[in-house]
Each structure stands twice: as C-alpha cells, then as structure tokens.
Amino acid sequence: MSSERAAGTRSGDDPLLRVDGLTKHFRDGGGFLGGVSLNVGDDGPLVSRETESVRAVDDVSFEIREGETLGLVGESGCGKSTLARAILRLIEPTDGSIYFRGEDVAEMDTEELRAQRKNMQIIFQDPQSSLDPRMKVGPIIEEPMKAHGMYDKEGREERARELLEKVGLDPQHYNRYPHAFSGGQRQRVNLARALSVNPDFIVCDEPTSALDVSIQAQVLNTMRELQAEFGLTYLFIAHDLSVIRHISDRVAVMYLGKLVELADKEELFENPQHPYTKALLDSIPVPDPRASGTRGVLEGDVPSPIDPPSGCRFRTRCPELIAPRGRLDPSADPADPAYEVTYDFSETEWRNVREFVRAVDRHTFDPAGERELRQQFFADAEPTGAAGRVVDEAVSLVLEDAWDEAAELLVSSFSDQSICALSDPQYVVEPEHGDGPHYAACHLHREA
Amino acid sequence: MSEPLLTVRDLQTHFFTEEGVVRAVDGISFDVREGEIVGLVGESGAGKSVAVQSIMRLVEEPGEIVGGEVTFRGETIFGVEEGPDGELREQESMLSNAEMREHIRGREIAIIFQDPMESLNPVFTVGGQLREFIEINRDMDAESAKAEAIQMLREVGIPEAEKRYDDYPHQFSGGMRQRVLIAMALACEPSLIIADEPTTALDVTVEGQILEMVADLQEKYGTSFIWVTHDMGVVAEICDRVNVMYLGEIIEQAEIDDLFYDTQHPYTEALLDSIPRPDQTVEELDPIKGVMPEAINPPSGCRFHPRCPDAREVCTRVHPGAREVTDAAEPHTAACLKHESVFGAGYTESQPIESHAGANFGSGLAARGGEVDE
Numbered sequence: 117m118s119s120e121r122a123a124g125t126r127s128g129d130d131p132l133l134r135v136d137g138l139t140k141h142f143r144d145g146g147g148f149l150g151g152v153s154l155n156v157g158d159d160g161p162l163v164s165r166e167t168e169s170v171r172a173v174d175d176v177s178f179e180i181r182e183g184e185t186l187g188l189v190g191e192s193g194c195g196k197s198t199l200a201r202a203i204l205r206l207i208e209p210t211d212g213s214i215y216f217r218g219e220d221v222a223e224m225d226t227e228e229l230r231a232q233r234k235n236m237q238i239i240f241q242d243p244q245s246s247l248d249p250r251m252k253v254g255p256i257i258e259e260p261m262k263a264h265g266m267y268d269k270e271g272r273e274e275r276a277r278e279l280l281e282k283v284g285l286d287p288q289h290y291n292r293y294p295h296a297f298s299g300g301q302r303q304r305v306n307l308a309r310a311l312s313v314n315p316d317f318i319v320c321d322e323p324t325s326a327l328d329v330s331i332q333a334q335v336l337n338t339m340r341e342l343q344a345e346f347g348l349t350y351l352f353i354a355h356d357l358s359v360i361r362h363i364s365d366r367v368a369v370m371y372l373g374k375l376v377e378l379a380d381k382e383e384l385f386e387n388p389q390h391p392y393t394k395a396l397l398d399s400i401p402v403p404d405p406r407a408s409g410t411r412g413v414l415e416g417d418v419p420s421p422i423d424p425p426s427g428c429r430f431r432t433r434c435p436e437l438i439a440p441r442g443r444l445d446p447s448a449d450p451a452d453p454a455y456e457v458t459y460d461f462s463e464t465e466w467r468n469v470r471e472f473v474r475a476v477d478r479h480t481f482d483p484a485g486e487r488e489l490r491q492q493f494f495a496d497a498e499p500t501g502a503a504g505r506v507v508d509e510a511v512s513l514v515l516e517d518a519w520d521e522a523a524e525l526l527v528s529s530f531s532d533q534s535i536c537a538l539s540d541p542q543y544v545v546e547p548e549h550g551d552g553p554h555y556a557a558c559h560l561h562r563e564a
Numbered sequence: 565m566s567e568p569l570l571t572v573r574d575l576q577t578h579f580f581t582e583e584g585v586v587r588a589v590d591g592i593s594f595d596v597r598e599g600e601i602v603g604l605v606g607e608s609g610a611g612k613s614v615a616v617q618s619i620m621r622l623v624e625e626p627g628e629i630v631g632g633e634v635t636f637r638g639e640t641i642f643g644v645e646e647g648p649d650g651e652l653r654e655q656e657s658m659l660s661n662a663e664m665r666e667h668i669r670g671r672e673i674a675i676i677f678q679d680p681m682e683s684l685n686p687v688f689t690v691g692g693q694l695r696e697f698i699e700i701n702r703d704m705d706a707e708s709a710k711a712e713a714i715q716m717l718r719e720v721g722i723p724e725a726e727k728r729y730d731d732y733p734h735q736f737s738g739g740m741r742q743r744v745l746i747a748m749a750l751a752c753e754p755s756l757i758i759a760d761e762p763t764t765a766l767d768v769t770v771e772g773q774i775l776e777m778v779a780d781l782q783e784k785y786g787t788s789f790i791w792v793t794h795d796m797g798v799v800a801e802i803c804d805r806v807n808v809m810y811l812g813e814i815i816e817q818a819e820i821d822d823l824f825y826d827t828q829h830p831y832t833e834a835l836l837d838s839i840p841r842p843d844q845t846v847e848e849l850d851p852i853k854g855v856m857p858e859a860i861n862p863p864s865g866c867r868f869h870p871r872c873p874d875a876r877e878v879c880t881r882v883h884p885g886a887r888e889v890t891d892a893a894e895p896h897t898a899a900c901l902k903h904e905s906v907f908g909a910g911y912t913e914s915q916p917i918e919s920h921a922g923a924n925f926g927s928g929l930a931a932r933g934g935e936v937d938e
Contacts, residue, residue, distance in 0.1 A: 191767040298855050328607040328794065333838035333851030355767065358797075362840035362849065382845065399772035400842040401797030405820045407843065414769045416723075417737050479724040 131179035138212035141169040187364030237310035241322035243302035254290035300331035380552035389556035431536040440533035464497040568595035575632035590812035606809035674749035680741035691729030739770035819894035828898035876914035
C-alpha cells in the first residue's frame with residue numbers, strides 16, 4: 117500500500133530488496149492463564165480471554181538497492197531488530213512481503229528459504245555469544261559453507277584462511293578458540309563467517325555497539341573495504357547516529373514500530389523533516405566543546421507498543437503537535453449548531469495549551485492555587501472561546517485533585533482532535549541535498 | 565584558588581592474580597575543585613572504574629590500593645607512609661572503615677553506577693529504598709524522610725512522584741531508574757558525586773534528558789562531579805576539566821577546550837580522530853592501530869608506544885611522567901616525550917620506529933601474559 121510513497125517512486129533498475137507493508141505483532145500475555153479475566157456481575161461469559169498484541173513492527177516499507185548501505189536508526193524498543201529478523205524470516209512476519217531480487221521471501225517454503233539464506237546473512241551485536249566457545253574459529257567460519265554444501269573439506273579450509281586474512285586477522289589463527297580474541301576481533305570472525313557463503317546482502321544488527329571507539333573505527337573501515345571488494349549490500353542497524361552517518365548511503369529512522377523518515381544521508385542529517393529525527397539529532401552529545409549545547413530534550417517516555425497512539429505515533433511527545441481545528445461535541449444533539457465546536461488558537465495559545473495538557477497528563481506539577489497555575493502555564497496567552505471553556509473546566513478539576521478526569525477531558529478535547537491523531541501521516545518532501553526521494557511521516561508537510 | 569575538594573596523588577591499585585600483578589591503576593594524580601565537573605575518560609580496560617572505586621575505598625579482593633594518597637577536605641581517605649622498619653604502612657591519620665562508612669560514603673561522596681538495576685533492590689519499592697537511605701544518613705524520622713524522598717523524586721523529574729513512590733524498580737524505565745539513583749546520590753547533599761558511566765546504557769534522548777538534569781542540579785546545589793565515561797561527546801557536553809586515561813595512567817590532563825583544540829598527547833589525538841561525528845560526515849575514520857595491551861604486563865617505556873604514530877626509539881626505553889607542556893592558564897599536562905623542550909629525553913635525535921601493531925591485527929591478540937615488545 118504505502119511502498120510507492122515510502123521508498124519513493126523509482127524507475128529503472130530493480131532494488132535488491134523491497135520490503136512492502138511488513139508487519140510483526142507479538143502475542144502478549146502468553147502462558148496458560150495469560151490474558152484470562154473474570155467477569156463478575158457482568159453480562160456475558162464469566163471468563164473471557166483476551167490476547168493483546170505487541171505491535172513491534174507495523175506496516176514498514178522500503179527498498180535497498182544493490183551495493184548500498186541503508187542505515188536503520190532508532191531507540192531501544194522501536195522494533196529495529198525485530199524488523200531485521202522478520203526480513204530474514206528468522207521470525208515469521210505477521211503480514212507483508214519481502215522481495216529479494218523480485219522473489220517474495222515471505223512466501224517461500226522451508227527448502228527455498230534455506231537456499232535463499234545463502235544470499236542473506238546477519239551479524240549480531242554481541243560478538244561473544246554468537247560464537248560457540250567450544251569451536252575453533254576455522255570450523256566456525258566453515259560451518260555455513262558446510263550447511264550449504266559448498267566446496268570439499270580442503271576447499272573450505274582454504275577459503276576460511278583466506279577470509280581470515282580479508283577481515284584483517286592472521287590466517288594462522290585458524291586453530292584458536294574465540295576466547296583468545298578481543299571483542300573487535302571476534303566481530304571480525306563473525307564477519308568472516310557471514311562472508312563465507314558469498315552472500316549479496318548482510319544485515320548488521322548493531323555490530324559495533326559493544327566495541328570501544330577506536331576498535332569500532334577499525335571494524336567499520338574493514339566493513340567498508342569488504343563492501344567495495346565483494347559488492348555487498350548492507351542493512352546497518354544502530355542506535356548511534358554518528359556511526360549511521362559514517363557508514364550509510366541512505367538512512368531510515370524508526371519510532372515505535374513505524375518508519376518516520378527515510379532519505380539520503382546528507383539530506384536526513386542536514387535537512388531533517390520529522391520532529392522525532394530532529395529531536396534525536398539534537399540529543400546526541402557532540403564531541404566538540406565549542407558546539408552550541410542544544411540538547412533539545414524530548415519529554416516523557418516512549419509509549420507502549422501494545423496500545424500505540426493513533427495516527428502519528430510520535431504525537432504524544434511531539435514538540436510540534438498540530439493544533440486541532442475543533443471537535444464534535446458529544447453532549448450536543450447532531451442537529452444542533454453547537455454540535456460542531458471550533459477552536460481558534462493563536463500560536464502561543466496553542467503552545468501553552470499543549471504544554472498544559474502534557475503536564476496534567478503526566479502530573480508533573482503541584483499547583484499552589486489557581487492564580488499560580490494560570491501564571492505558570494498561561495502567563496502570556498490564554499485561549500478564549502470553546503477552547504478557553506475546556507481549559508477552565510480542566511483547571512478546576514486539577515484544583516479539586518481530579519487529575520485523571522482533567523487529563524481525560526484535555527486529551528479528548530485537544531490532543532485526540534489534532535490531525536496528528538486522526539490520520540496516518542505519509543508524505544514525500546522535496547529534498548534539499550541530492551535528488552533521492554525524502555519520505556517524512558509528519559502532517560506538518562500536508563500542504564506540500 | 566582555594567584548596568581542592570579532593571586530591572589524588574600517585575594512586576596505585578593493583579590486582580594480585582594467579583597470572584601476575586595487574587597494575588590497573590598505576591600512579592594517577594588529579595584534583596577536583598568545588599563545584600566543577602571533572603571527566604575521567606578512556607577506553608575499556610584503561611582503569612577508570614578501578615580509579616574511582618579506589619577513591620571510595622571500595623576495591624575488592626584480589627585488588628588492593630598499594631600506594632599514593634587520597635585526601636578529601638583535609639581528611640585522609642587513603643595514605644601510606646614509610647614506617648620505622650622501612651616498610652610501607654598505612655598512615656595513622658587515615659580514616660577507619662567505620663568512619664568511611666558513616667561519614668564519607670553517601671554523605672560526603674556519593675557514587676552512581678552504570679547499571680541502575682544492579683544498584684536498586686528489586687524486592688523493595690523505589691520510594692522505600694530512597695526513604696531508608698535518607699533516614700539512615702540524615703537522622704530523620706520515617707515520616708519526614710518519606711516527604712523528603714518524594715520531594716527528591718520530584719526534583720529529578722519523576723512524574724506523579726507520590727504515586728510512583730510505591731512502585732518497584734522493574735516498573736520504572738531505565739532512564740527513570742537512573743534518575744532515582746541520582747536522587748539517592750543527591751539526597752544527602754554530598755559535596756562530590758562520582759558518576760561511573762551513568763548514561764552509557766541509555767538511549768540518546770534519555771541521555772540528553774539526564775545530562776540536562778545533571779547540569780541544572782549541579783548549578784542549584786554546587787555539587788562537584790567526577791564523570792567517568794568513554795564518550796568524548798558527553799565529555800565535551802558537561803565537563804570543565806578532563807583526565808584521559810590509558811592503561812592505568814593519566815596521559816593528558818587539561819581544561820575542556822584545550823583538550824579538544826590544543827591536544828598534546830598522541831593517544832588523545834588518535835581517540836578524537838577515531839570517532840564518527842554526528843554533526844558532519846567523516847569520509848574516512850582514522851582508527852588507532854591494534855588494541856590496548858593488558859595491564860598485567862604493560863609495554864616498556866611509554867605504554868602507548870606500540871600503537872603510537874609518533875613513537876621513536878627513545879619511547880620504548882623512557883617512561884614519561886605527566887608534565888606541564890603548555891603555558892595555558894589552566895595547567896595542561898601530557899605524558900609524551902615528543903615535547904622535547906619539557907622532557908629533554910632525546911626525542912628529536914631518536915629514530916622513528918615502525919609501530920609494532922601495524923597493519924597486522926594479530927599482534928593485538930589478547931594472548932595471555934603476552935604483549936611484551938622486547
């Protein structure tokens with residue numbers, strides 16, 4: 117559905133990998149009595165069973181071209197590793213397709229998939245636990261070749277030694293055990309193992325996150341050299357934006373199971389168009405004491421993926437949440453003209469209201485009295501009209517210590533009426549750097 | 565300039581293992597002044613954590629503080645002197661274990677660790693643990709300690725502090741747990757907080773929140789910090805002065821701007837060159853060659869010489885101590901012989917050497933007891 121927009125319309129050569137509407141939901145509340153609840157006094161069955169699903173990856177679409185590196189960045193829990201595993205079908209996707217050279221990996225049977233895996237390899241974050249401590253590194257590297265019936269015994273050993281050298285290790289180390297290697301060297305062994313079956317595509321899941329900076333630089337450089345030599349295509353997952361900027365050609369940003377932005381590297385870093393990407397970029401400490409210290413701190417925590425916010429998933433924390441135009445008054449008769457309520461915010465009024473809604477929702481303050489409260493939130497501008505009446509009501513609820521009711525009223529009257537909550541944003545914007553398509557899932561671009 | 569709050573002189577902490585003596589911290593000296601944030605930066609294995617544990621006298625077997633002196637506000641936390649029999653013995657003025665426990669730890673110097681889940685007890689509520697800590701350390705009754713605890717939680721930005729007071733640690737996110745630990749560290753209004761990689765396990769946006777909060781709190785309470793980290797970005801963001809550690813030694817010490825813009829030690833230089841930047845595209849990273857050798861048998865002479873691009877023959881023989889190398893207003897020290905006018909070890913006429921760790925990564929192999937160069 118969204119693949120055209122997400123990846124941008126590309127003509128000419130087919131991409132190596134095309135992911136279309138990929139979705140992975142996990143069932144929560146496993147176990148025998150998981151999700152079981154008793155209904156006492158209610159109508160209907162006495163016992164009901166409800167399974168909630170964790171929507172780890174939701175309708176993600178993108179393409180990766182032959183020979184490029186697509187960086188995938190996001191914070192912990194945003195679903196980037198789940199996405200990587202779903203692409204390789206290490207976990208079964210709930211929905212969507214993964215086309216590798218035009219063939220849908222999601223539809224393959226076991227035997228086809230096994231053969232396909234020769235072309236798609238993965239490297240994990242922890243170089244220690246992905247190597248069998250009781251095997252020597254030589255046989256570790258030969259293992260995938262054996263599984264795919266490549267070469268004879270001598271041929272495999274020769275190739276293993278050759279690969280050791282390619283990844284910057286000494287071929288003499290063929291007979292050593294993983295524990296004799298440092299973290300960076302173990303990650304090189306992992307690289308050699310992934311390369312052994314001559315794949316076209318490697319998913320790298322935080323391959324350098326556990327390494328010291330100087331070692332990380334060595335491994336990143338080796339990965340680049342190998343890419344040039346073997347014509348590899350990488351999907352490079354990391355939470356570190358500096359690493360992503362260094363290694364990627366294009367970058368995708370993920371938040372709570374969705375792609376929020378996808379663009380060429382320079383474009384994404386120099387001209388970010390999604391407020392989440394901007395916040396991420398502002399948060400990284402820059403290794404330069406003279407850099408202006410904007411930390412642009414994002415409020416609150418990531419919401420639960422079990423019940424993610426409607427529309428744009430970032431809207432509950434977004435500093436640029438769009439003002440609602442109005443709402444339908446649930447208490448009025450639809451025939452009544454009062455049924456449609458219109459808000460008329462100035463920019464400052466909306467900013468104040470937005471901050472007030474969040475402060476009440478998170479209960480981050482304790483009001484000393486009405487005057488102090490209004491002084492704290494609405495010193496420079498206070499909304500009037502329909503919006504003003506909602507704010508007045510919420511203020512009195514807060515002063516009565518009815519925080520939940522106040523939050524409920526404010527959220528349903530304002531936040532839930534914003535376009536950000538009502539529809540799923542999908543836009544392509546004009547790039548400033550380069551000519552690659554720039555996808556940004558933010559309603560701020562709705563006129564564009 | 566007033567007396568420094570904390571003075572560390574020639575501190576040595578060794579680990580006596582079966583394979584030999586690991587000189588994890590080998591003669592480091594630095595000061596922390598009132599109200600400043602001092603960075604302790606280096607890669608894993610540099611000895612940063614052991615250094616701060618030594619300051620708190622928290623080193624465990626088989627580790628032992630074997631030399632040097634640590635003084636805090638005129639009180640001796642650790643010190644050795646030569647006894648009448650010529651043997652080294654602990655100074656008499658040194659605080660006893662009980663005094664350390666009752667007066668220093670928590671009250672005067674607090675410590676925050678990297679993993680907040682390790683530091684919080686999972687079977688007690690967050691509020692309860694904080695209350696108990698305040699009760700014991702500040703001689704308060706349970707009720708006022710609880711009020712104080714809620715106030716502290718609010719101060720570090722825990723929403724609905726009163727309600728969250730009764731939550732268990734697992735109900736908090738990683739960032740919130742770290743906030744709780746900071747609340748705990750601040751609860752007794754200590755003069756010095758040692759933060760051992762407190763934001764390393766956190767996401768960048770959460771890390772940003774914590775750094776922002778620390779900067780605010782520091783301004784409010786005027787607390788001094790020792791900030792241990794491997795992240796040059798964090799250092800640039802919050803530190804006033806920085807100590808760079810390599811293999812148990814402080815090899816460069818400078819005011820923050822000088823360290824980045826007037827770098828004096830090749831290791832610091834190499835470290836800065838090897839980090840990818842978030843604010844600009846770096847086409848080619850220039851990594852440090854090889855890996856850090858083990859502290860059990862450090863290279864002779866300058867410990868960095870096997871990996872150093874500027875190493876000369878003299879560097880394999882002469883061990884440089886840290887000396888002042890610039891005439892900056894703040895002392896700027898570096899332990900590198902290439903500052904010939906300061907060290908006068910004959911660097912200029914010495915022959916450049918091929919760095920052993922060259923293109924062959926194998927030489928960095930973590931072979932036991934190995935890494936001797938001669």
